[in-house]
Amino acid sequence: MQKRLLLDLTHFEITIKRLCCQLIENHDDFSNSVIIGLQPRGVFLAHRIHKNLQELTGIKNIALGELDVTFYRDDFRRREINAPSETRIDFSIADKKVILIDDVLFTGRTIRSGMDAMLDIGRPAKVELMVLVNRRYSRHLPIEPDYVGIQVDTIRSEKVIVEWKETDGKDAVWLLTE
Amino acid sequence: MSSLSTKHLLGIKDLSAEDIQLIFSTADNFKEVLNRQIKKVPSLRDITIANLFFENSTRTRLSFELAEKRLSADIVNFSASSSSVSKGETLIDTVNNILAMKVDIVVMRHPHAGAANFLARHVNARIVNAGDGAHEHPTQALLDAYSIREKEGSLKGKKVVIVGDILHSRVALSNIFCLQKMGAEVMVCGPTTLMPKYISSLGVKVSHNLREALNWCDVANMLRIQMERQDIRYFPSLREYIQLFGLNMDMLNSLKKPVTIMHPGPINRGVEITSEVADSVQSIILNQVENGVAIRMAVLYLLASRVD
Incomplete structure (x- = not known):
């Protein structure tokens, strides 16, 4: 098993800052935008982006929600099910610009479930997708991100691991090769 | 742990404390779903459930039906009074006939204790006991x-x-x-x-x-x-x-x-x-009554994840 560092602490922070700046360019004062992190691991990125945006812009009331997609997955009964996490969206997403956030984009199936779950909650004006890691050439569905932390070209047997200060003690992105 | 230790829900006696905890935490998630504008998730899209009620019931039956519909399962209903049971068909025959129509889960209420257990041993489907005689509910x-x-x-x-x-x-x-x-x-x-x-x-x-x-x-x-x-x-x-x-x-x-x-x-x-x-x-x-729907959704969801 080979382990290669894709993003270290310094670059991790720079990447988050850059993603925030890109959001600010497109969303002005965020009065009509909401951030939704996908459970379980996209939530960490969503919280980090939210915190950095508040620091950078001084706007205190950017809406932030968490969305669980377990009941919308298409691999139910095909593999061991994950325990569902909490969905917490205490604002309306109707006619808002939604920034959907996940940590790694791979086959696109989770994002598909996420979009279905989100549309059951309301009808947004527009949906954008932000991911920290975009694994290219591995999509099963025609889904592409609008904001990307880093691009990686990987094969199926490889794994991308995103570590967060909150749960793993430090921020880092790793590539594992068999 | 994210799945139950049993294939059927025949009685509480067969469940472990962890199973019950898992059902509760899953029900928490469904309770949140039930408070949404669209109270429905597509999880059980490809599952068919038969509700077999050999004894009268309003609340339990409605609650199961709602739970099934909110999970997007296909359902068929059956009550003893309007069926071939009154013509003398045995329980196994009745159920096997229903299963021949590709049913995955059977929810059954029956006046005799042990009926759900008996069914679980003889037919190839997940069984949920909705009350058997004076035994379990x-x-x-x-x-x-x-x-x-x-x-x-x-x-x-x-x-x-x-x-x-x-x-x-x-x-x-x-x-x-x-x-x-x-x-x-x-x-x-x-x-x-x-x-x-x-x-x-x-x-x-x-x-x-x-x-x-x-x-x-x-x-x-x-x-x-x-x-x-x-x-x-x-x-x-x-x-x-x-x-x-x-x-x-x-x-x-x-x-x-x-x-x-x-x-x-x-x-x-x-x-x-x-x-x-x-x-x-x-x-x-x-x-x-409100929690009944969330609990039944949790039970059906967790059992359905074990349908082969």
Whole structure:
């Protein structure tokens, strides 16, 4: 098993800052935008982006929600099910610009479930997708991100691991090769 | 852990405390879904469920049907009165005929104890027991325990008294198993004639005095007097039962501390509890009904994940 560092602490922070700046360019004062992190691991990125945006812009009331997609997955009964996490969206997403956030984009199936779950909650004006890691050439569905932390070209047997200060003690992105 | 240790839900007896915990935490998620504008998720899109009711039921049946529909399952309904059972077909034949139409899960209520167990051994489908005779009614016990957990914060160390016809009650038996597994203390209270002989061997306290029982407990589950099962006279008169075991507002107000009131329904208003008690702020009877759908969604979802 080979382990290669894709993003270290310094670059991790720079990447988050850059993603925030890109959001600010497109969303002005965020009065009509909401951030939704996908459970379980996209939530960490969503919280980090939210915190950095508040620091950078001084706007205190950017809406932030968490969305669980377990009941919308298409691999139910095909593999061991994950325990569902909490969905917490205490604002309306109707006619808002939604920034959907996940940590790694791979086959696109989770994002598909996420979009279905989100549309059951309301009808947004527009949906954008932000991911920290975009694994290219591995999509099963025609889904592409609008904001990307880093691009990686990987094969199926490889794994991308995103570590967060909150749960793993430090921020880092790793590539594992068999 | 994210799946149940059993293939079927035949009774609480077969579940572990972890299983019950898993059902509760999954029900928490479904409760959130039920409070959305669109109260539906597509999880069980490709699952077909047959609801077999060989005995009358309104609440349980509706609750199961809603739970199934909110999980997007396809459902077929069947009740004994309008079926070939009245023409003499056996239970296995009836069920196998239904399964031949590609049904994955069977929800069954039956007047005989052990019917669900029997079915689980002989047919190839997941079985959910929706009440079998005077044996078990697992989803009712789960929703009762879930409602207590919601009201009181936890079940550990809570004192629950079950009042009424313990002898004929599947709700009582399943509740005893479920509450004990989750660390609650249980007392049963009722007339001697409506108390099974060896009930204390289940590790429950027994009382024949309602006031004493209510002063001991945090939660009182008031069972219905099952008029249809009073084949011999278990008590001299309904009036006497009401005087000794009926709960009214005067008694409720005179207790040492506020007691949470539950009832599995249907209520005989003025018998086991008066209308004022049923509609009082201490009553969580309607919360029980609401939680029933979330609990049944959780059970079906977790069992369906094991359909091969």
